[in-house]
Amino acid sequence: MKSIRFLISAFIFSASVCNNATAKTTTDSSKIKKTLPQANAGLKLPEGFSATVFASGLGEARHIAVTPQGDVYVKLSRLKDGKGIFYLHDDNGDGKADVETGFGDYTGTGMGVKDGYLYASSDEDVYRYKLDDKGKVTDPGHPELIVSGLLDRHEHESKPFTFDNDGNIYVTIGAYSNACQVQDRTKGSPGIRPCPILDSAGGIWKFSADKMNQTYGDGERYATGLRNEMGICWNNDVNALYVTQHGRDQLHDLFPDMYTTKQSAELPAECLYRLDKGADAGWPYIYYDQFQHKKILAPEYGGDGKKTAGENAIDPLVAFPGHMAPNGLVFYEGNMFPEKYKHGAFIAFHGSWNRAPEPQKGFFVAFVPFKDGKPSGPWEVFADGFAGGPQFMSPNSAKHRPCGLAVGPDGALYVSDDQGGTIYRITYKK
Amino acid sequence: MKKILAGLVLMWAFGLTLFAQSSFKTAMIKGKKVYEKNCLTCHQANGGGVPRMNPPLINAGFVKGDKKKLIQWVLKGSVEKVPIDGQYYSNNMPPQASLKDEDIADVLTYIRNSFQNKGSAVTANEVKAERAK
Numbered sequence: 001m002k003s004i005r006f007l008i009s010a011f012i013f014s015a016s017v018c019n020n021a022t023a024k025t026t027t028d029s030s031k032i033k034k035t036l037p038q039a040n041a042g043l044k045l046p047e048g049f050s051a052t053v054f055a056s057g058l059g060e061a062r063h064i065a066v067t068p069q070g071d072v073y074v075k076l077s078r079l080k081d082g083k084g085i086f087y088l089h090d091d092n093g094d095g096k097a098d099v100e101t102g103f104g105d106y107t108g109t110g111m112g113v114k115d116g117y118l119y120a121s122s123d124e125d126v127y128r129y130k131l132d133d134k135g136k137v138t139d140p141g142h143p144e145l146i147v148s149g150l151l152d153r154h155e156h157e158s159k160p161f162t163f164d165n166d167g168n169i170y171v172t173i174g175a176y177s178n179a180c181q182v183q184d185r186t187k188g189s190p191g192i193r194p195c196p197i198l199d200s201a202g203g204i205w206k207f208s209a210d211k212m213n214q215t216y217g218d219g220e221r222y223a224t225g226l227r228n229e230m231g232i233c234w235n236n237d238v239n240a241l242y243v244t245q246h247g248r249d250q251l252h253d254l255f256p257d258m259y260t261t262k263q264s265a266e267l268p269a270e271c272l273y274r275l276d277k278g279a280d281a282g283w284p285y286i287y288y289d290q291f292q293h294k295k296i297l298a299p300e301y302g303g304d305g306k307k308t309a310g311e312n313a314i315d316p317l318v319a320f321p322g323h324m325a326p327n328g329l330v331f332y333e334g335n336m337f338p339e340k341y342k343h344g345a346f347i348a349f350h351g352s353w354n355r356a357p358e359p360q361k362g363f364f365v366a367f368v369p370f371k372d373g374k375p376s377g378p379w380e381v382f383a384d385g386f387a388g389g390p391q392f393m394s395p396n397s398a399k400h401r402p403c404g405l406a407v408g409p410d411g412a413l414y415v416s417d418d419q420g421g422t423i424y425r426i427t428y429k430k
Numbered sequence: 431m432k433k434i435l436a437g438l439v440l441m442w443a444f445g446l447t448l449f450a451q452s453s454f455k456t457a458m459i460k461g462k463k464v465y466e467k468n469c470l471t472c473h474q475a476n477g478g479g480v481p482r483m484n485p486p487l488i489n490a491g492f493v494k495g496d497k498k499k500l501i502q503w504v505l506k507g508s509v510e511k512v513p514i515d516g517q518y519y520s521n522n523m524p525p526q527a528s529l530k531d532e533d534i535a536d537v538l539t540y541i542r543n544s545f546q547n548k549g550s551a552v553t554a555n556e557v558k559a560e561r562a563k
Contacts, residue, residue: 077482154511155520184509185524253471353480356471396478396486419481
């Protein structure tokens with residue numbers, strides 16, 4: 001009885017994901033009886049959780065979105081059979097997609113479902129497609145152009161996005177630089193002050209989610225001083241924007257006398273920020289040192305690893321170990337997982353490269369418990385084993401790398417992988 | 431007399447080969463060190479690069495191919511979005527002009543003869559000539 005009640009409640013309550021897909025689902029009883037798969041698709045998960053390979057062979061599967069009906073859309077950063085978006089549908093409820101349809105002839109990263117539309121981003125533009133009452137795109141050949149002409153200078157070129165509940169879309173425009181040096185990533189090249197990149201990149205821009213043909217002039221720089229925010233998600237509990245930053249690289253390469261390879265592997269922290277309007281996280285002038293718990297003046301701007309700066313810059317809510325590359329963020333509003341996961345943040349760590357010559361780190365999905373929009377406990381590894389081995393010297397030998405996250409209306413967590421092209425579906429059963 | 435001369439020529443040729451071999455070996459050893467210090471973070475210890483970000487050097491056309499292009503690439507870097515062996519990579523290649531001609535020659539000799547590549551050695555004079563362009 002208890003389990004029936006659980007399943008029914010899991011079905012009725014909406015599982016809001018980052019893109020806020022609200023479940024306005026039919027009460028099809030055959031779907032309520034969905035059997036939860038037991039195989040773990042090679043992943044290490046906490047007790048009671050299991051995973052299936054929902055889909056595979058998708059190549060560079062970046063961000064994902066789930067419709068209120070439970071179907072998955074995935075954005076690819078390399079075309080597969082000439083298509084850049086794939087629709088995945090599970091016909092028989094076995095946790096594996098049976099239908100796979102591709103459309104859209106452009107590559108990119110951003111994917112979201114909001115208010116009856118599917119949104120997708122290339123590295124320059126944001127498009128949307130009308131969804132029918134089954135959550136299927138009505139006219140895949142003719143998307144509406146929402147925003148165009150965003151900077152793509154091929155470093156941090158992805159344009160992930162999320163939505164608030166007032167008709168706005170927030171788009172990451174990553175900085176096309178490591179630390180705003182005169183010559184990017186070049187030893188001895190000084191940092192530029194003020195950093196000219198911040199005019200048009202290195203921040204989050206806010207646009208209307210419902211207006212066609214917008215560009216920079218129609219938007220607003222909502223937050224700045226942000227190097228590259230790959231994880232971006234609206235938190236409905238406190239109505240605020242949260243992002244995860246890829247911190248700067250190569251402290252040792254560029255300043256070998258100041259940082260050892262070990263320090264350079266750990267520093268700076270990968271940060272989870274809450275961004276209120278006008279927030280400045282301090283890039284490129286500072287980075288966050290998770291050992292000293294301080295904002296440290298970047299060496300390109302006269303720092304020595306100890307001098308603090310950025311008094312007006314915000315502090316992170318969570319400071320993770322360096323270079324793990326948080327590529328996806330979602331707040332869990334589903335009802336399938338145990339109580340401790342409710343309202344908490346799942347973060348997909350793509351896995352590092354910038355720790356070389358030290359071993360690499362990341363390649364897992366982490367969990368941070370939240371209460372009232374603030375972390376309420378330490379972060380932990382939630383799903384591990386994507387890379388396929390205990391230790392990696394290089395991400396090029398990892399089998400899978402977590403990238404995007406989304407929660408289905410039934411409360412299942414979906415994880416995309418842009419190295420092995422797999423979509424995982426993680427479920428829980430008491 | 432002829433025999434002595436032929437013997438001398440042979441010895442000279444042998445010596446030259448030995449010299450070339452030993453200078454090649456030295457370049458490989460020195461080149462590996464230059465690689466570890468200046469290239470490894472991005473292109474990784476196994477030369478495999480970083481998917482989507484930094485191009486692999488393994489069995490790579492642009493590494494094995496035209497030396498002049500390769501030298502220019504290292505000297506000047508690149509901020510252009512250009513396909514490398516058919517793929518696009520996000521990160522900029524920083525210019526390495528601050529390295530000495532000999533270091534660049536050694537590291538290019540090293541990568542052209544590592545990571546499943548096979549290519550002729552690069553000399554400091556070749557780097558010098560490209561730097562002057």
